[in-house]
Amino acid sequence: xxxxxxxxxxxxxxxxxxxxxxxxxxxxxxxxxxxxxxxxxxxxxxxxxxxxxxxxxxxxxxxxxxxxxxxxxxxxxxxxxxxxxxxxxxxxxxxxxxxxxxxxxxxxx
Amino acid sequence: xxxxxxxxxxxxxxxxxxxxxxxxxxxxxxxxxxxxxxxxxxxxxxxxxxxxxxxxxxxxxxxxxxxxxxxxxxxxxxxxxxxxxxxxxxxxxxxxxxxxxxxxxxxxxxxxx
Numbered sequence: 001x002x003x004x005x006x007x008x009x010x011x012x013x014x015x016x017x018x019x020x021x022x023x024x025x026x027x028x029x030x031x032x033x034x035x036x037x038x039x040x041x042x043x044x045x046x047x048x049x050x051x052x053x054x055x056x057x058x059x060x061x062x063x064x065x066x067x068x069x070x071x072x073x074x075x076x077x078x079x080x081x082x083x084x085x086x087x088x089x090x091x092x093x094x095x096x097x098x099x100x101x102x103x104x105x106x107x108x109x
Numbered sequence: 110x111x112x113x114x115x116x117x118x119x120x121x122x123x124x125x126x127x128x129x130x131x132x133x134x135x136x137x138x139x140x141x142x143x144x145x146x147x148x149x150x151x152x153x154x155x156x157x158x159x160x161x162x163x164x165x166x167x168x169x170x171x172x173x174x175x176x177x178x179x180x181x182x183x184x185x186x187x188x189x190x191x192x193x194x195x196x197x198x199x200x201x202x203x204x205x206x207x208x209x210x211x212x213x214x215x216x217x218x219x220x221x222x
Contacts, residue, residue, distance in 0.1 A: 031209055042201065042215035045110070088151060095140060097211055099151045
């Protein structure tokens with residue numbers, strides 16, 4: 001079941017700019033995972049951050065987690081046209097993933 | 110990470126019929142999951158499938174409508190039974206690795222007419 005919200009719902013940026021999206025969840029979690037989905041295809045796993053971690057980096061991605069606020073953010077730096085996609089956060093609790101509503105990112109050339 | 114394949118990749122079916130979707134993983138995994146993504150929506154967990162036991166269904170999903178098989182540690186099927194247009198969705202399987210990362214198959218896009 002979905003338990004998270006994401007904002008913004010949609011984001012349009014110029015190539016080279018940074019994109020930031022936020023995610024909130026409702027219950028305690030083991031970890032939080034971010035995914036990318038291009039045009040209704042399968043989900044690509046981007047990054048996992050554990051409940052005892054506050055920040056994690058992977059290439060141009062930076063994820064933060066604030067368990068006191070039950071929120072997370074995903075930052076994509078120096079965006080490229082290929083980053084155009086929908087991004088979903090998913091919180092893991094007791095092996096079940098609960099997905100946020102997603103943020104649609106459009107990177108303009 | 111595990112490599113997951115699904116068959117078929119897409120199908121168009123008539124209402125009242127059933128479709129079985131296959132999910133194959135290139136390594137043995139304990140837990141496999143089936144999700145539905147309705148048009149323009151996020152993903153919703155249908156059920157968890159563990160080898161050797163009955164699938165566990167989430168609220169709103171029942172075995173008669175979505176029977177699942179898990180005959181071994183690398184394979185699972187989801188059947189969408191007695192389909193209606195409301196079943197038009199992308200159906201995805203996923204697996205959890207020991208790191209707790211969950212990886213998804215490419216999805217099956219189902220259209221019911």
